[in-house]
Amino acid sequence: MDKTIASAAEAVSAIPDGATVMIGGFGGSGAPIELIHALIDHGAKDLTVVNNNAGNGHVGLAALIEQKRVRKLICSFPRSADPRVFTEAYLAGEIELELVPQGTLAERIRAGGAGIPAFYTATSYGTELAEGKHTEEFDGKHYVRERWLKADFALIKAELADPHGNLTYRMAARNFNPVMAMAATHTIVQATRVVELGGIDPEHVITPGIFVSKVVEVPNAAQEEELNRAEAVYP
Amino acid sequence: MDKTIASAAEAVSAIPDGATVMIGGFGGSGAPIELIHALIDHGAKDLTVVNNNAGNGHVGLAALIEQKRVRKLICSFPRSADPRVFTEAYLAGEIELELVPQGTLAERIRAGGAGIPAFYTATSYGTELAEGKHTEEFDGKHYVRERWLKADFALIKAELADPHGNLTYRMAARNFNPVMAMAATHTIVQATRVVELGGIDPEHVITPGIFVSKVVEVPNAAQEEELNRAEAVYP
Amino acid sequence: MSETMTDIDSIKLSNAQIAWRAAQDIEDGAYVNLGIGFPEMVAKFQPEGKQAIFHTENGVLDFGEAPKPGEEDWDCINAGKKAITIKPGTAFFHHADSFAMVRGGHLDVAILGAYEIAQTGDLANWSTGRGGVPAVGGAMDLVQSAKRVAVLTDHVTKKGEPKLVASCTLPLTGVGCVTRIYTSLAVVDVEGGRFVLREKIPAISFDELQALTGAPLRVEGDVADLICPEL
Amino acid sequence: MSETMTDIDSIKLSNAQIAWRAAQDIEDGAYVNLGIGFPEMVAKFQPEGKQAIFHTENGVLDFGEAPKPGEEDWDCINAGKKAITIKPGTAFFHHADSFAMVRGGHLDVAILGAYEIAQTGDLANWSTGRGGVPAVGGAMDLVQSAKRVAVLTDHVTKKGEPKLVASCTLPLTGVGCVTRIYTSLAVVDVEGGRFVLREKIPAISFDELQALTGAPLRVEGDVADLICPEL
Numbered sequence: 001m002d003k004t005i006a007s008a009a010e011a012v013s014a015i016p017d018g019a020t021v022m023i024g025g026f027g028g029s030g031a032p033i034e035l036i037h038a039l040i041d042h043g044a045k046d047l048t049v050v051n052n053n054a055g056n057g058h059v060g061l062a063a064l065i066e067q068k069r070v071r072k073l074i075c076s077f078p079r080s081a082d083p084r085v086f087t088e089a090y091l092a093g094e095i096e097l098e099l100v101p102q103g104t105l106a107e108r109i110r111a112g113g114a115g116i117p118a119f120y121t122a123t124s125y126g127t128e129l130a131e132g133k134h135t136e137e138f139d140g141k142h143y144v145r146e147r148w149l150k151a152d153f154a155l156i157k158a159e160l161a162d163p164h165g166n167l168t169y170r171m172a173a174r175n176f177n178p179v180m181a182m183a184a185t186h187t188i189v190q191a192t193r194v195v196e197l198g199g200i201d202p203e204h205v206i207t208p209g210i211f212v213s214k215v216v217e218v219p220n221a222a223q224e225e226e227l228n229r230a231e232a233v234y235p
Numbered sequence: 236m237d238k239t240i241a242s243a244a245e246a247v248s249a250i251p252d253g254a255t256v257m258i259g260g261f262g263g264s265g266a267p268i269e270l271i272h273a274l275i276d277h278g279a280k281d282l283t284v285v286n287n288n289a290g291n292g293h294v295g296l297a298a299l300i301e302q303k304r305v306r307k308l309i310c311s312f313p314r315s316a317d318p319r320v321f322t323e324a325y326l327a328g329e330i331e332l333e334l335v336p337q338g339t340l341a342e343r344i345r346a347g348g349a350g351i352p353a354f355y356t357a358t359s360y361g362t363e364l365a366e367g368k369h370t371e372e373f374d375g376k377h378y379v380r381e382r383w384l385k386a387d388f389a390l391i392k393a394e395l396a397d398p399h400g401n402l403t404y405r406m407a408a409r410n411f412n413p414v415m416a417m418a419a420t421h422t423i424v425q426a427t428r429v430v431e432l433g434g435i436d437p438e439h440v441i442t443p444g445i446f447v448s449k450v451v452e453v454p455n456a457a458q459e460e461e462l463n464r465a466e467a468v469y470p
Numbered sequence: 471m472s473e474t475m476t477d478i479d480s481i482k483l484s485n486a487q488i489a490w491r492a493a494q495d496i497e498d499g500a501y502v503n504l505g506i507g508f509p510e511m512v513a514k515f516q517p518e519g520k521q522a523i524f525h526t527e528n529g530v531l532d533f534g535e536a537p538k539p540g541e542e543d544w545d546c547i548n549a550g551k552k553a554i555t556i557k558p559g560t561a562f563f564h565h566a567d568s569f570a571m572v573r574g575g576h577l578d579v580a581i582l583g584a585y586e587i588a589q590t591g592d593l594a595n596w597s598t599g600r601g602g603v604p605a606v607g608g609a610m611d612l613v614q615s616a617k618r619v620a621v622l623t624d625h626v627t628k629k630g631e632p633k634l635v636a637s638c639t640l641p642l643t644g645v646g647c648v649t650r651i652y653t654s655l656a657v658v659d660v661e662g663g664r665f666v667l668r669e670k671i672p673a674i675s676f677d678e679l680q681a682l683t684g685a686p687l688r689v690e691g692d693v694a695d696l697i698c699p700e701l
Numbered sequence: 702m703s704e705t706m707t708d709i710d711s712i713k714l715s716n717a718q719i720a721w722r723a724a725q726d727i728e729d730g731a732y733v734n735l736g737i738g739f740p741e742m743v744a745k746f747q748p749e750g751k752q753a754i755f756h757t758e759n760g761v762l763d764f765g766e767a768p769k770p771g772e773e774d775w776d777c778i779n780a781g782k783k784a785i786t787i788k789p790g791t792a793f794f795h796h797a798d799s800f801a802m803v804r805g806g807h808l809d810v811a812i813l814g815a816y817e818i819a820q821t822g823d824l825a826n827w828s829t830g831r832g833g834v835p836a837v838g839g840a841m842d843l844v845q846s847a848k849r850v851a852v853l854t855d856h857v858t859k860k861g862e863p864k865l866v867a868s869c870t871l872p873l874t875g876v877g878c879v880t881r882i883y884t885s886l887a888v889v890d891v892e893g894g895r896f897v898l899r900e901k902i903p904a905i906s907f908d909e910l911q912a913l914t915g916a917p918l919r920v921e922g923d924v925a926d927l928i929c930p931e932l
Contacts, residue, residue, distance in 0.1 A: 028775055028782075076836075099836070100837075102837070103842030106799070107349070114566075114570035115574040115615055116342070117373035118378075119354040120353045120354070136353075164532065169438075170438075172777055175760050175796050202560040202561050205562070206795070208561040208563060208567075209532070210501050236730035236752060236754070261551075311607050311608070312605045312607040313603050314605045326602075334606055336608065338527070345566040349804055349805045357573070357615060358615070362610060362643065362644070363641050406546045409529055417801060431789070438793055443794060443798075446807065458544045458545075
């Protein structure tokens with residue numbers, strides 16, 4: 001079994017119009033820029049995207065939105081240093097937004113990966129983000145019931161990968177990547193380096209290969225922050 | 236801040252009668268034998284203990300039960316190579332048993348640590364272990380609602396620890412230890428080796444120190460399996 | 471009945487042969503959990519060119535074979551508390567992550583033993599209902615969530631009574647969860663609330679097999695010969 | 702009102718001084734999350750001999766100071782997307798684990814900014830309710846779960862209107878969650894549905910402070926002088 005494939009283009013080629021796609025990253029850290037750009041080239045549209053943010057500048061997720069491929073965004077914080085692309089699309093009514101508190105977003109994704117259709121959290125109780133949701137009292141405190149979140153595809157940025165899909169991450173670039181890897185039917189990974197089987201210490205594996213479908217090596221992955229400082233625009 | 240203390244005896248000295256105590260380990264792997272034996276010496280009784288199993292032979296958890304310190308056991312699999320101690324106490328009506336499916340047990344503990352008072356799982360639906368529990372249908376499938384599990388104390392076996400309580404584990408001895416560390420008000424750790432701050436790579440920390448209260452170094456920790464092969468009895 | 475039992479015992483497959491047959495259905499790269507005991511033998515019989523990846527619920531994926539006696543590391547065990555080894559590709563994780571794999575439907579196959587299997591796919595394999603100390607382990611999690619749930623079992627009990635039944639009499643492990651049953655006499659699928667016979671050993675007739683089965687065996691298309699190597 | 706405002710502006714504490722005051726209350730070894738922006742300054746003012754451990758919700762515990770300009774590693778950032786550094790004791794973890802720390806009540810203190818704080822402890826700090834693009838981030842998780850929730854804020858809005866109010870008019874971040882408010886004029890606790898004045902700057906009288914506060918300020922025992930160093 002070898003999950004490695006040759007190119008980012010091949011990695012995303014099976015993503016159809018209308019798919020739900022989780023994209024790892026918190027701002028630029030951990031964002032799989034090359035996979036997102038390959039998805040733009042691939043052309044899939046009407047996507048529902050799950051990400052913590054809504055893109056920055058004109059690369060990565062912002063570029064995907066600018067190319068009008070995203071029908072709906074599920075995120076916690078659609079602001080950034082340069083949020084113009086999302087802001088304009090949102091205010092023009094061209095993109096739907098589901099705003100989810102960040103911890104609830106992370107837990108809904110983990111629940112999707114862990115087979116938990118619903119759970120209770122105190123987060124958002126009594127706020128407008130809990131409107132219409134089932135609430136319940138446990139041990140004298142009020143909680144909101146939240147549903148799992150799953151995806152057809154997840155685009156993940158890892159540091160090391162082996163041919164079975166075992167992954168490590170780099171620093172705070174870990175963020176949403178491991179939980180999104182669990183919650184998608186097809187998890188596509190760009191790794192800075194693909195090592196041989198056994199090249200990752202079993203104690204240091206963060207995402208076990210069972211959650212991974214495809215791995216493509218992207219040795220010199222772009223950082224969104226640096227692209228934006230260089231005022232890059234994709235495509 | 237330095238969470239290290241000198242002895243196992245000191246580590247468990249604050250555990251009162253009637254406390255709920257989570258004890259890490261799966262069978263003997265990851266079982267904090269020295270902390271359990273210190274707890275026996277300490278003398279606390281009427282304990283509610285959460286563990287995957289119910290002890291083996293006459294050491295560790297089995298010895299704690301044999302010394303009649305455990306009022307109630309919450310576990311998934313109260314069998315072992317030599318389960319006589321628990322079996323006799325149970326059949327004599329001297330110990331209460333709450334039997335929980337293993338994955339539900341792990342998730343209830345994680346939920347306790349993660350502030351999730353209840354969640355839904357398909358596990359046990361339609362079985363006698365779901366009797367009396369709230370059930371609900373999501374997307375055409377039936378689920379059972381389970382409550383979080385928390386403890387006053389957790390006894391944890393780690394491999395490395397630093398003075399802030401960052402931990403690693405050794406192989407499959409990890410098992411329930413990291414989730415129990417999250418779910419207790421006071422988490423007491425025996426580590427094979429205490430290293431200086433910075434001695435654990437930030438990428439390799441499995442339990443961040445925020446979940447840990449006290450750390451005691453136990454360099455040559457006993458393995459339950461080996462004690463039982465030597466027919467050891469504690470005290 | 472005792473005469474039939476003698477016959478059956480002489481022609482039936484051994485546990486190793488049942489495990490061998492189950493192993494033939496595992497796809498290359500499949501993620502598989504093997505129940506404690508006799509199902510563990512499945513790992514030994516993976517066909518040439520197909521390699522399954524084994525999961526043990528105590529937090530190890532892609533582990534290696536048992537170590538030689540005397541070389542055990544008791545921190546490295548499987549769910550049956552037997553010593554295992556690591557190999558290139560092994561990953562360790564904690565119990566909640568391990569059961570996230572299970573509950574989240576990431577296992578392709580779970581293979582377990584059984585006391586009774588109903589034609590509806592209900593499984594009873596954790597409690598004899600006779601008192602004593604109850605113990606469930608991870609079975610209820612596994613059967614509700616793996617993509618395929620396969621059972622390995624003798625076709626009948628030691629007393630010669632059917633283990634494939636119309637409805638279970640013992641406490642259930644899971645409802646409607648079993649997809650395929652590998653018995654000492656046959657391979658039976660559970661489909662639409664019915665047993666569907668796929669294979670049987672040549673030495674037994676359909677009528678004899680039906681007589682040893684507690685609910686109707688449907689036949690859809692050919693029933694293949696169930697032939698296993700001597701093991 | 703504008704005359705009062707001028708007076709207030711000349712005597713009130715700076716943001717740095719508010720952050721300094723909040724820092725004095727943090728215990729040695731406390732686990733602390735600092736909100737994006739002005740609360741981040743709290744880290745700079747830890748008193749000698751007390752060391753807090755800072756958590757950032759994007760998955761880092763016990764991180765170091767900002768790197769020098771040009772030495773940023775954009776994989777190592779805080780929740781405000783500013784570059785941070787590692788130091789001995791740092792740990793990385795994923796987002797669900799990070800919010801397990803938050804939601805599970807493992808943080809001793811969360812320190813945030815505010816638009817409005819009600820005497821019941823309700824907090825509004827995420828939406829002005831005026832349309833545009835809403836954004837919540839981790840604020841709702843933090844305020845519901847940290848053991849203490851402290852707010853840093855000017856005592857009044859730029860228009861001179863009270864930010865400490867009887868009940869919030871803006872969309873809530875959390876209900877009954879704030880435990881202490883550090884303002885540019887005072888330190889106020891929220892207890893039993895009431896504002897309790899603990900400290901005020903000497904340059905303002907109680908009556909003046911009450912006039913700038915949208916709900917009654919209770920006094921229990923002494924009101925200490927709120928005196929901060931020049932920063």
